[in-house]
Amino acid sequence: MIEKDPITGVETTGHVWDDNIQEFHNPLPRWWLWTFYATVVFAIIYWVIYPSWPVGSTFIKGINTITYQTDAGEEVTSHWNTRALLARDMQTGKSAMAQKAYLNEIAATSYDDIAKDADKLAFVESYGNGVFGEYCAACHQSGAGGVVGEYPNLIDDDWLWGGAPHEIETTLKIGRIGFMPAYEETFNDAQLTQVANYVLSMSGEKSDPALAAAGEEIFHGQTGGCHYCHTNEGTGLKSQGAANLTDKIWTIADVRGAETDEQRLERVKSVIHNGVNRVMPAWSSRLSDTEIKVLTAYLLNKRAGGQ
Ligand code: HEC
Ligand code: HEC
Structure with missing residues (x-):
């Protein structure tokens, strides 16, 4: 009831x-x-x-699966998880497909035509920025301005190894070794002073004419052999990555940043005394040909005054 x-x-x-x-x-x-x-x-x-409960050291994986490609291009099917989902999105998601389409277009377009196409340049700028930031900025700095003595400036229109598109591409693919012997054993201090005066005179810096004249002999002589790499005129040799000594652009000796004439001379002397040995790594194993092309177009565009 x-x-x-x-x-x-x-x-x-x-x-x-x-x-x-x-x-x-x-x-x-x-x-x-x-x-x-x-x-x-x-x-x-x-x-x-879907994956749910923890069981011992593992968990219940669920019956749903997801198929994606690894970086090596292998197709992998695994239980559903957000990492695989992200991997798949990055390969076949909408923006990934758009990016691939752009990369294919860049691969098929000449540097001249890329430079004329605002749309492609915008892509080169944004994609290039990402790749440059990831692989290059650690050395060349994020604005590509470099560090005097350490890593060359890539936007100053002065190229050790040549600034034509195919030359920059080669630099990126095979890497470069900037080498100049150290003259510490070859020359005494007086000789170093003479040849450094000659080097300064070549780009119109203040120098002692008598010392520079003696330095000129050394520059063109057998012992120093400076002219083998820097040429008789001092304009440098791309095949050696030997600096142009007449262009007022200093990549190793920080002459621009010196405050006094003595300091300028000392800096040039110390480069000749110590020599140069620095390495630009090769990238062909880490970046695709198209990525290298994007980077080359990116640097060319920066030099042309782009962002
Ligand atoms: C570990 C440091 C390092 C990294 C990383 C690096 N570079 Fe370099 N790069 C150098 C050095 C050092 C040189 C100068 C080599 C020489 O003295 O000839 C150089 C030279 C160059 C040159 C030739 C410049 C010229 O005047 O001819 C280019 C172009 C260049 N780098 C582009 C790049 C790009 C693009 C990347 C990223 C993919 C990159 N570098 C990553 C150290 C680096
Ligand atoms: C084996 C070739 C070679 C010889 C020989 C050589 N150099 Fe160099 N020199 C280079 C290279 C390569 C560079 C640039 C290195 C770099 O930027 O990575 C350089 C750079 C320099 C620089 C720095 C330029 C700058 O922009 O800061 C000076 C100065 C210089 N050399 C003077 C001389 C003098 C003087 C001699 C002779 C006593 C000489 N070199 C002999 C290859 C050579």
């Missing part, structure tokens, strides 16, 4: 304490219960499909 509370009219369970305290029977609303059952069913279906 269903008992009811005489005052409120609510069903009671029939339990009574202390003579008059009753327990009401208020069932959950239907809609609430069904929603609750629905979430339980949803959770069970979810366990079956």
Whole structure:
């Protein structure tokens, strides 16, 4: 028999304490219960499909799978997980496909035509920025301005190894070694002073004419052999990456940054005394030909005054 509370009219369970305290029977609303059952069913279906509970040192992987390509181009099918989802998105997602389409276009377009196409230049700029930031900026700095003595400036229109597109491409693909012997054993200090004066005179820096004349002999002589790499005129040799000494651009000896004439002379002397040995790594094993082309176009565009 269903008992009811005489005052409120609510069903009671029939339990009574202390003579008059009753327990009401208020069932959950239907809609609430069904929603609750629905979430339980949803959770069970979810366990079956997706990774869910931890079990020992592993977890229940679910029956859903995802197929993606590894960096090496291998096709891999694994249980569903967000890392694989990201990997797949990066290969076949909408923006990845757009990027691939752009890269294919760049690969098929000449440097001249890229330079005329605002759309392609914008892509070169944004993609190049990313690749440059990741692989090159650590040495050449994010604006590609380089560090005097350490890493050459790539936007100053002065190229040790040549600034034609195919020359820059070759630099990136095979790398370069900038080498000049150290003359510490060959010359005494007086001779170093003479040849350094001649070097300064070549780019119109202040120098002592008598010392420079003696230095000129050394520059063109057998012992120093400077002219073998820097040429008789001092204009440098691309095939050796030997600096042009007449162009007022200093990549190793920080003459521009010197405050006094003595300091300028000392800096040139110390380059000749110590020699140069620095390495630009090769990138052909780490970057695709098209990425190297994008980087080349990126540098050419910077030189042309682009962003
Ligand atoms: C580990 C440091 C380092 C990294 C990283 C590096 N470079 Fe270089 N790069 C150098 C050095 C050092 C030279 C100068 C070599 C020489 O003295 O001839 C150089 C030279 C160059 C040159 C030739 C400049 C000229 O005047 O002819 C270009 C172009 C260049 N780098 C582009 C790049 C690009 C693009 C990247 C990124 C893919 C890169 N470098 C990454 C160190 C680096
Ligand atoms: C084997 C070739 C070679 C010989 C020989 C050589 N150089 Fe060099 N020299 C180079 C190269 C390569 C560089 C540039 C290195 C770099 O930027 O990576 C250089 C750079 C320099 C620089 C720095 C230029 C700058 O822009 O800062 C000076 C100065 C210089 N050489 C003077 C001389 C003098 C003087 C002699 C002779 C006593 C000489 N070199 C002999 C290859 C040579």
